[in-house]
Amino acid sequence: MSAVEKATPLDARLGALTIPAGSFAAKARRAALERLTAMGLPGRRDEYWRWTKAAELNAADPVAAAPFMVEETPVFDSFDRLKIVFRDGVFDAAASDPLDLEGIEITRLAEAPELGWAAGFYGSLEEAGQTPVKRPFAALNTAAATDGVLIRVTGRPSKPVSLIYFHESDISDPILHNCVKLEPGAELTLLENGPAGARFNKVLEVDVAEGARFHHVRAQGRDHDRRAITHIFARVAERGLFKSFTLTANGVLTRNECVITLAGDNAVAHVAGAALGDGATSDFHHDDTVFITHDALNGESRQVFKKVLKHGAVGVFQGKILVKPGAQKTDGYQISQALLLDDDSQFLGKPELEIYADDVKCSHGSTTGALDETALFYLRSRGVPVEEARALLVLSFLADAIDEIEDAALKDEIVARLEAWLARHRG
């Protein structure tokens, strides 16, 4: 392949973008653009994109996607939280709360001319996360993000920060980049919800300092036709805790990458996901790609991913635990499971362990199965109507992933959403 040929899709993609100039991030954006140019967009032969087609994410323009209007209270609505609203990637000041809260500093990326702490941080975890596997869409994001929030947590804010991404235009193509830096001992819960656009590219960089705790609960939008490529890059220092849970219901194409390094001793990182896909009205393709690196002593990591698939829905899981030399006493756990509610759905799983330390405990498992007919009959024989019985069994299948949400109220909120989805997708 010649260099000219290789550059074409990327040129087209970049040609459709306006890279914001100036500000503290200018240097990081230039560097990201160089990285991206060097690696190119994922091609068909890219091993890391074997099961998920990158073409619609590569394309200069997004496939049009209508917003999905529903009569339902938006997720997290009943929670006391600091709301930050974006509509098709554009900040909505009127709908957002004032960006001040004790123990936390919040600045918008688009409004941060000089921000000391963020200047060296923006793009740094993304850059580190490009080795050993290339993540071109993340580099593209760092280069071209139009907005996002930069959050520095110095204390323990009294309520969660909630990022709300509305999708209103059929052809919106937002690129948002959020940075969270938790100072030693700080603690934050970050909520995210909404489809954000027809095609959404989002990066979240999280730096968890010594003894800090970060909780992330995300509900990806209910839109059937949306497409999304998201990345989380996290670095967890000594005794730090990182916990992220994602609920995905619907979506033609979703790829969520999560790249975490346990950089300090006794660090903890849990990442979990529950995905529900019904291919009846639109396609459903959901990809969780996770890469966890243990680079310190006594680290604990857990990956818990569950997918419920029907009507031709496709689930993908690529999860890796890398234990670097010297990362002794690592406890790494990974489970990916799919519940196929019919014969046309499909789950593709690739669990990987790569271990260079001798005193570690690592396990992984991947299963694909159908609903347990015996259990279903047992429930029905006790008078539970068949659909209710099915929903109960699906929820029980998802329980291990949902249990990764520490906060009981948030857990209940997610379960309520799951129940509502199951009620809408019977049969």
Next chain:
Amino acid sequence: MLEIKNLHVKLEEQDKVILKGVNLTVETGKVHAIMGPNGSGKSTLSYVLSGRDGYEVTDGSALLDGEELLEMEPEARAAAGLFLAFQYPVEIPGVGNMTFLRTAVNAQRKARGQEELSAGEFLKVVREKAKTLKIDAEMLKRPVNVGFSGGEKKRNEILQMAMLEPTMCILDETDSGLDVDAMRLVADGVNALRDGKRSFLVITHYQRLLDHIKPDVVHIMADGRIIQTGGPELALVVEQNGYAEILKAHGIAEAV
């Protein structure tokens, strides 16, 4: 009252006929026992009555208080008052026993047009009934039957029965795998529900359960049929002589 008439059942996926014309009537308030060698079709009868998939009814009927059970969904049969205590209670990882019980109780109340029990009311009743069956709080919290011992599973079945208050209770080898103490607990649980209006069909391989749950009528099942019916003394005959003679008298080879 349960009236089973000329019930013929084969496996759906195979050409294997299991029930070959079962006739049986359990009058309201009575306790009937079915005994019989392994493989005679006792569990199949209980599954077919409760609506499990995989069986094809080729002839016959089963009326519960005049209503045809065989045309109903399993949940409707339960709402109509039928309960089966499973020979092999099913484990459901991820579903808490308490959630399971509350879901079942409220589903049946709903189906019968009654109001759902509040969480408080429900808890009070469960605790009380669990206590008499020596089911501790820990067992109520755990996932349904997961990690339960054989005896715990059977007691859990009786707890469900006590909570659901069915009118027709089928117990499929509820005594198997139980030690004497556990069997007494189970029998006491069953006897506590005998109120003259509730009927029981007690399937057992051995006579000993019937020392504790005194039956009004005893049936012997073999090769997919009820081959003999009598009073409680019939169970004693089986206990002493085994099934060989009875089977021989009916021209059935012992290795069914």
